[in-house]
Amino acid sequence: MERIKSDNMRRILLVEDNEMNRDMLTRRLSRKGYEVAVALDGKQGLEMAQTIRPDLILMDMTLPVLDGSEVLKKLKANSDTQGIPVIALTGHAMESDRQFALSIGFDDYDTKPVDLARLLEKIEGNLAKKEGRS
């Protein structure tokens, strides 16, 4: 479990099992002013979501221990975490993958390699929606 801490920042929980993807995204999001907490598998992601209550979750769909779709189901079934926007991240870029992610309840979807500008738009859009700013 790794954390980059700071106060007065938007807190994002990144659930990603690939070390390089985790390192890259954590550093790029931190450079943009977000506090980033990192979980290495689905079970840890679920536990951290309940503990730290992030403003938003970025989650790889294919995860060890507990798959992304299972984590999502548990997050949305829990009144403490159901309001947290969850963006699915995947290396699969087919339209059917996007449709599947949205159909099972992910709030948004993006593909790897991450287009940072596009991902930031989605993060801010979902944060605004959560806070009733849109």
Place this chain on the structure above:
Amino acid sequence: MNPDALRMLKHELRTPVNHIIGYSELLLEAAEDDGIDSITAQARELHKDAQEIAATIEKHFLHTTWQDVETCCSSLWAEVGPALRRIIQRSHSFRDQSSGSWAQDFERINSAAERLAKMIHADYELDEIAGGRVIEFLLSLRAG
């Protein structure tokens, strides 16, 4: 080719390419912010080649069938080999020219590029690790 196997194969190949793209973008962002022109130029070269490889992989597997997978992988090497070799050589050289986190990120790009080369090309040299893993992976799926 079996659609699930094709999907997995492309995912396996894309992962190291995504690492090269991601780390070169990270280097670009940091170097531009810090005004280090030499790193910016080096990261741009790596990023351009990685984008070319990503597009080639995508295009290459559009019409692949189970029957021609071995041929497909060797012809993929013919298409991506030059750009991949450039990335390996340049990232190695840029790593030696830099220090600290810059050097670490060039090293990560180098290791991702070597991993991709070993996946595609059975004879890719450097150490005793067996190459051609993509072909082995597909053959095992077909056998299963």
